[in-house]
Amino acid sequence: MGYPVTIANSPPATPFYIRRYRPVATYVLLALNFAIFGLLTWAGGSRNPEVQLNFGASFWPYFRHGEYWRAVMPMFLHIGWAHLLINMYALYLLGQIVEHVYGYGRFSFFYVGSGISGSLASMVMSHHVAAGASGAIMGIVGVMLVAGYLHRDAIPRRMKSVFGRGILATIVATFALGFLVSGIDNWGHFGGLVAGMLLAWIIPPPRPEPAPGTDSGRAWQRATLIPVIIVAAAMAAAARHYRAARAAAKLLERGQEQRAAHQLDQAIRSFQEAARLVPADERPHQRLGALYLAQNQPDQAVREYAEALRLNPDDPLSRVGLAEAYQAQGNTAKAQELMRGLMRAAKLTADEEATLGTELYQHKLYEQAVAHLERALQLDPKLAVAHNNLAWLFATSEDPKFRRPRQALEHAQRAVELTNWKQPEFIDTLAEAYYAIGNYQAAVNAEVRALQLAPNHPEYQHHMARYRKAASAGAYP
DSSP states (O other): OOOOEEEOOOOOOOOOOOOSOOOHHHHHHHHHHHHHHHHHHHHTOTTOHHHHHHHTOBOHHHHTTTOGGGGTGGGGOOSSHHHHHHHHHHHHHHHHHHHHHHHHHHHHHHHHHHHHHHHHHHHHHHOSEEEOSHHHHHHHHHHHHHHHHHSGGGSOGGGGGGSGGGGHHHHHHHHHHHHHSTTBOHHHHHHHHHHHHHHHHHSOOOOSSOOTTOOHHHHHHHHTHHHHHHHHHHHHHHHHHHHHHHHHHHHHHHHHHHHHTTOHHHHHHHHHHHHHHSTTOSHHHHHHHHHHHHTTOHHHHHHHHHHHHHHOTTOHHHHHHHHHHHHHHTOHHHHHHHHHHHHTSOOOOHHHHHHHHHHHHHTTOHHHHHHHHHHHHHHOTTOHHHHHHHHHHHHHOSSGGGOOHHHHHHHHHHHHHHTTTOOHHHHHHHHHHHHHHTOHHHHHHHHHHHHHHSTTOHHHHHHHHHHHHHHHHOOOO
8 A cells, every 4th residue: 555645844933042941841742752753763764654654644544433543643753854853943942932931731732732633634634644743833833823912911021022923924934835845734734723723712821920829820730631641542542553553464464475375265364354453444455355356256355345445435446446346246337437436536646656557457457557657657757666567567468569578678677777776576577578578698687686685586586497498598689
């Protein structure tokens, strides 16, 4: 499953140095963000969409099927060091200002409430995988905007310039950047900003000198337990999900291996167990649908693909699989309706186009597969996997109309160049492309390099035997 990941960038912050005050909540939030980024890196990389999803990145299809903690976790997840450092710099500068004025109790409400609102707005409006603290940070900006107009008397004189009108330029610059730069989620910014403004309108700053006998400051300090409990519960749920998702990924991999070994009953059990572990994930049902389709059991395939599409209505692979299953049932009208819906679907990213093209190729829908793989390369000419898969299709297609050996060789060479000859599956495709044009010795030489990287790979060994047999009969001049 290829999912695009949108980055929520922080607003430019106005620097302000505050003396004689220790912003405890701001420091705790900074520590949490850096610690979780370290865990993301350890788990496989913060830029890996699957790692982000396993840790709780916002994604509407999973949220609406019960993973409500995805509204909380994104404010603690970041995509790459630059994303983290920009957001944390903004939090450090703006967080300590607002916490100084409001205290850590109210500040915690502002930050967590705005972060949740930003995540919800992003999920409902964009439907992409997203991560970043900028929804929460824009909430802090919203607090500064409202406080500058409604509670100006409560703001220390040295800070007045960055409240109210003083923060408007930051808001305008943030949204302008979101419109100009692809991958930035302005819906998250908008949701956080609105929530911060509403919370600041409802919750006033503490009195500089509380009236005798009042306990409002301590009450808000005790109320800090509410956002703390919300965040702790979300992190506990994300930890449980992470363990389940890792186990499900291993089951999916095992099921694929069992299917390749024709251990079909075991493969079905592996996929079913994966579906039990991650009930909101469409991928186990996709695997089951493909398995039933290969076994010529279209009714069961329709059931599984329909469930996958119910879990993630935007997933193109489930739509293609369900169309294929309906076609196998003889229900051509429903199959065509699904494919027309796919063509009308929202614009896909390069990774999604490549994934969809590969899935279409596996279903032997070559014309559609070529169209989507070529579209992926239009969007990203350096997408090595799209070059590789298009090369394999042109080199091995069962339909003579799509056997294009010379184009296969061009794409295969580009794929290995882009990956510096470090991906054995791409080198294997290059060998197959050489074989397709009749240059058998070059195919042998390329396969040698693939086997150096994966010496025990049975498919590469089988290919090598075929290439050597052809080369011994007479190599290409």
